[in-house]
Structure formats: C-alpha cells, structure tokens
Amino acid sequence: MRVSFVKMHGLGNDFIVLDARENALPQFSQATIRALADRREGIGCDQFIILEPHESATCRMRIFNCDGTQVEACGNAARAVGLLLGKPAQIVTSGGTIETRPDAAGISVDMGRPRLExxxxxxxxxxxxxxxxxxxxxxxxxxxxxxxxxxxxxxxxxxxxxxxxxxxxxxxxxxxxxxxxxxxxxxxxxxxxxxxxxxxxxxxxxxxxxxxxxxxxxxxxxxxxxxxxxxxxxxxxxxxxxxxxxxRIIMSGPATEAFRGSFDPADFA
Structure with a gap:
C-alpha cells in the first residue's frame, strides 16, 4: 500500500505529517522512520508526525524525532497541524492537550502551563x-x-x-x-x-x-x-x-505546507 503524506515546516523545523484519523496506517519501526527522515535517501524531516482519532478531542498527535524515538510534544508541529486542520482544534499529545487556532501571525497554540519541579x-x-x-x-x-x-x-x-x-x-x-x-x-x-x-x-x-x-x-x-x-x-x-x-503559555507564529506526496513503506523497511 502507498501512504499519503504532507511535508510541512514551522520556521524551517520540518515534518512529515501522516493523517490516520479515518484510515489506519501500518506500524512504523524506528528504522523506517529514520529512513524516511533521511534527507538524501528519504523524504527528509526533523520530526515524523502521525495524526490519529481521539474520542474527546479533534485528534491525537504522535511525534517521533528523526532518530525514530517518540517524544511528548512539539510546538512547531502543533502549529503545522493547526494549519492543516484549518480551524480551532484540541490536539492530544503525550505531553498533554494543547489548543490551536488561526491568528494574524499564522497559528497560535495554547501550550498549557510549564512544569518547573x-x-x-x-x-x-x-x-x-x-x-x-x-x-x-x-x-x-x-x-x-x-x-x-x-x-x-x-x-x-x-x-x-x-x-x-x-x-x-x-x-x-x-x-x-x-x-x-x-x-x-x-x-x-x-x-x-x-x-x-x-x-x-x-x-x-x-x-x-x-x-x-x-x-x-x-x-x-x-x-x-x-x-x-x-x-x-x-x-x-x-x-x-x-x-x-x-x-498558560501562548505561542504564535507561522506554519507552511511545502508539498504532498506518497510512499511505499516497504521501500523504507
């Protein structure tokens, strides 16, 4: 099967975004994510993003660094996903629930309260x-x-x-x-x-x-x-x-869609 993606960035911090809200995707190993993130032989990205359905929010966002490790949050990716959704949204991450909405600067994100302990x-x-x-x-x-x-x-x-x-x-x-x-x-x-x-x-x-x-x-x-x-x-x-x-912290800034495409996961296994 081929998997559709959107390549996006926030101030040059770039992402491969996959939308699995309606159609389930295959599991991606760390090795596959690293191969897709490679800038010479893959699509290239800093973070690999998967959007999934959520029962009480607009969506869940799973975030993987280019080395294949999963992380809790990504502010620039939140703005990119907010742009992709095109409306005020609640996005659940491993680091908590964040809210995005379009504004004059591009997308604003309510990042919640910082932890200082x-x-x-x-x-x-x-x-x-x-x-x-x-x-x-x-x-x-x-x-x-x-x-x-x-x-x-x-x-x-x-x-x-x-x-x-x-x-x-x-x-x-x-x-x-x-x-x-x-x-x-x-x-x-x-x-x-x-x-x-x-x-x-x-x-x-x-x-x-x-x-x-x-x-x-x-x-x-x-x-x-x-x-x-x-x-x-x-x-x-x-x-x-x-x-x-x-x-609560409010972050505002631009997000950009670069291009769209598709890939066969078997090519990057």
Whole structure:
C-alpha cells in the first residue's frame, strides 16, 4: 500500500505529517522512520508526525524525532497541524492537550502551563531548577523547564559563539537527565526580545523549536530578565511567546505546507 503524506515546516523545523484519523496506517519501526527522515535517501524531516482519532478531542498527535524515538510534544508541529486542520482544534499529545487556532501571525497554540519541579523535568536528583548548580565547560547555572518536552536553558552573552554542536549532545546525554534533555542557549537583547539556538534531543541542531522558545521565555521571565510578552528569534525566524497571569503559555507564529506526496513503506523497511 502507498501512504499519503504532507511535508510541512514551522520556521524551517520540518515534518512529515501522516493523517490516520479515518484510515489506519501500518506500524512504523524506528528504522523506517529514520529512513524516511533521511534527507538524501528519504523524504527528509526533523520530526515524523502521525495524526490519529481521539474520542474527546479533534485528534491525537504522535511525534517521533528523526532518530525514530517518540517524544511528548512539539510546538512547531502543533502549529503545522493547526494549519492543516484549518480551524480551532484540541490536539492530544503525550505531553498533554494543547489548543490551536488561526491568528494574524499564522497559528497560535495554547501550550498549557510549564512544569518547573525537578521531578517533572525530570532530573536525576533534587535541585533548584531556576538556577541549577551545574555546568559543562563555559555553560553554567542553567534553568530547567518542561513544556511538554524537557529543556535546559543557558543565558549567555552571544549564543552564536557557543559550540552547540559539541556541547549539545554532551549535555543531552548527561546522567543528570534520565529522559535526556533539549539544550537551549539564549541571549537577552532587551525586555521583550530573545535570541536563541537549540540542540534537540534525538534531532540535533534544528532551525526552530517551539517548546524550546516557550521554555526559554519562561526561564527568562522567572529570572526577571524580560517582560511576560516576548519575541524569540531562532535561526529560522521569530515566535511570539506570552506567559499569561494564569500560568498558560501562548505561542504564535507561522506554519507552511511545502508539498504532498506518497510512499511505499516497504521501500523504507
């Protein structure tokens, strides 16, 4: 059988999206997902997304990184799926239920409330998540935030100067993080502007990360480095992040459909 897909991206963070809401799909192994995600011999993506029916929401979204591992949430993918659905929607993920709706910036996503407790990140042992007493070479005293996905955030003078391609995997796989970790390096430009880069667990360097932008904004706000409504500039472009007084995070930004096609899973087994 051939499987239809939609190739989409949010600020260059790209996805293969499969819609299984009406017709069931075959199971995809980690090896098959890795082959499909390969940019030379497959379709190419950072994340592989499957939409499934849900009894009380618009749909369920399952998210796999390009290495085939399943993850809890993806903010950019949520915007892409929101665009695909074309109307306000409730989307169930392993990290919780999120709500999307079209807006002037493209798609806004209610990402829910961040988790700040050490055991919710999770960390291997108790410590303050606002200013963690740990470091890796020049990266020290990060903040940890879970926004469906776990993130550790380092505030630095120039995030472009950080060797994230080498420090990212080192920190991602540290024993302090039993579920591994996404690594963000951020520079505060002013009270409403942040520049950041991200190393995503299971995906590496990506051009944008929605949960990373949310986590970084929350970390900056917790440290009183910014106001509660900021623009986060990533290599792929900007996202607007607002941390409401009720604790919920609203992320707004563009999403794009690149092309549609189909494939035979047997070609990638």
């Amino acid at each position: 050490w055991e919710a990140i999770p960390l291997a042992y108790p410590m303050d998540t606002l200013t963690m007493p740990v470091g890796w070479e020049e990266l020290e005293q990060p903040c940890a935030v879970n926004v469906g996905n776990p993130h550790v955030i380092f505030f630095v003078e120039d995030n472009d100067a950080i060797r994230l391609d080498t420090l990212g995997p080192l920190i991602e796989q540290d024993e302090l993080f039993p579920d591994k970790i996404n690594v963000n390096v951020a520079t505060i430009e002013d009270r409403d502007t942040i520049r950041m880069r991200v190393w995503e667990r299971g995906a590496g360097l990506t051009r944008a990360c929605g949960t990373g932008a949310c986590a970084t904004a929350v970390a900056a706000m917790r440290r009183n480095l910014t106001d509660r409504d900021v623009t986060v500039h990533l290599p792929g472009g900007p996202l607007s992040i607002r941390w409401k007084e009720d604790g």
